[in-house]
Amino acid sequence: MIVGVLKEQAPETRVSLVPEVVQALRKMNITVWMEPGAGAQSFYTDAAYTDAGADLKDAAGIIEGADILLSVHPENLDEIRRENLVVMGVFQPLFNGAQMRDWANRKWTVFSLDTIPRTTRAQSMDVLSSQANIAGYKAVLLAAYQYGRYMPMLMTAAGSIPPAKVMILGAGVAGLQAIATARRLGAVVEVFDTRPAVKEEVASLGAKFIEVEGAADASGAGGYAVEQSEAFQQKQKEKIHEHIRRNDIIITTAQIPGRKAPVLITREMIEDMRAGSVIVDLASATGGNTDLTKDRETVQHKGVSIIGNSALSAQMPADASRLYAKNVLNFMKLLIDANGGLVLNFDDDLVKGTCITHNGQITNERVAATIASS
Template identity: 65%
Template sequence: MTIGVLKEPSEETRVSFLPETVIALTKKGITVYVESGAGEKAFHNDEDYVKAGATIKSREEVLQSADILVAIHPFADAVKLTSKILIGVYQPLFNVPLMQQWAKQGLTTFSLDMLPRTTRAQSMDVLSSQANIAGYKAVLLAANSYSRYFPMFMTAAGSIAPAKVLILGAGVAGLQAIATARRLGAVVEVFDTRPAVKEEVMSLGAKFIEVEGAADASKAGGYAVEQSADYQQRQQQRIAESIAKADIVITTAQIPGKKAPILITEEMMQAMRKGSVIIDLAAATGGNTPVTKNNQTVLYKGVHIVGDSNLAATMPSDASKLYGKNLLNFLQLIIDKEGNLNLNWNDDLVKGGCITFNGEVTNERVK
């Protein structure tokens, strides 16, 4: 069995495997080919990979000679391939035409962002491992962009009130943002459509904003669901009250396969005081404000809206380490102890993560 590690697009700093993961693979008798320069932005050169037991090859050589290709993002030259296994984070619900094309080519595709969010899948949950970093960096980015202190200060020149932070969404990114903001001394309020997260939010020292009547998300496999128009109206009223008092807002709300919901209207932003900051982690799918632009900072009537859906890439070493561990754990489901491919379709994680196989799109949600 041969696994090929591809270099990511120029804007991506992460890599699927660091040398430490290559060591774990080679111990299982798996041959690892690494595209030259694949790990440089994560601070690992080709020599590091060679010491770990990998073979450095050109991109064309890796594409042609590896049985399994690992790349975080979809890559254009996959159009040249047939009968390969691709594993990454391909957002298939947004990239349906691409998935259909890969199916026609006879490619077997696994997208780790589609794994069922069960207890057994936690060690492979790339969304959580990367969102944890995003939540942490979102607060640091906000603190850097904000024109005032985060903690309370009492000085001879006068007292400084602590920053008021509002976090919309208490998933993995939101919970890490709460913890980080609290460490920096901010007062934190949190909104989430799931009442079940209230206890976690409060245990981190934040106040939970409740809006009754949320749609049941218990059957959505751990993902968010769309809410009714009535609920959305009441939700916006409560958010508007909190936003008017907030200095920092961090938004994380996304729904798989759909445009991110608008949680912060222009009217709400106009009520915020000048110098306030919004960090929008849903920017890649449209953003949680109507003026968000991905990978840009927009100044709207004195409020900075920072759109960045890939904050994990600002910490490429740890992000790659965690992603690689998630991927390694998934590979153990499809490669047996002798290092041979073993696709067990009775395994809910193998079946749930598979998008294309045998010339067809197999994932029901993508269909």
């Protein structure tokens, strides 16, 4: 079997496979074709890939001859007209229903790794978690760079400097890493999340948990957030407004699969923040958690910086690619037999849950329902 990797389109800097994962695939009797320069933005050279056992092929040759195409994003694949292809990447199928339907018409078998069930068994394949961990870390560094004051408390001969106050909305993987990073930099941190179950994790990292009663139960959502009632959302906004006035840096991470990101911070709240404060919105690609967020832009509003960036993991492309490639490798082990052949076992809940299209049909129930209702 041949696995092909195309060069990602700018501004994406990550790559689907790194040399050490190429070596692992070769040991599984898999042939790997890389487009020249595919790893350059992640600091992996063509020579490193060939040393690991990959073959360099041009894009046309890879598209024509590969059995599986790997991609971080769908843009690389949309112009490919070949039928009966297996593709794997992070395709956000709940937002890209028309594209998924088009790919189904091409008789593609599509695996979107961002839909993998969030179970214990799937942890080593969870691309959302591996990339969110990096994003949470980078968000705090970005905020610290933008923030015009010290993060830690300092006592000097000229006087004392109080520590920065950081508020993190959402204690998922990105939020927890943001807590840890902000605490390491010496900030005072408080955290809001709709799930009371994360309170202990938040406290273990040295942050204060802000609780709002009446949240919808998310225990049956497979590790993903759920939409809240209007009454709860109103109480939530009031509580956030109460706390946001006394915080200097806000990191927002709240997203709901297949839906626009919830607006947690209104213009009025931003105007109550002191000049020089910073908001980093990791949900900007799906609308953002503030009224003023613009994806891939920094907005200045009455002295407050609102940074919209939901692709911060791509700013650490070497490590982000390494983790992503390991996720891909662990998932591919479910699809490959001892001879390096492709086996599609749809009795496996991870294979079934991650497969979006097969045999000309939308096979993922949530994606099919979303398309039907649109």
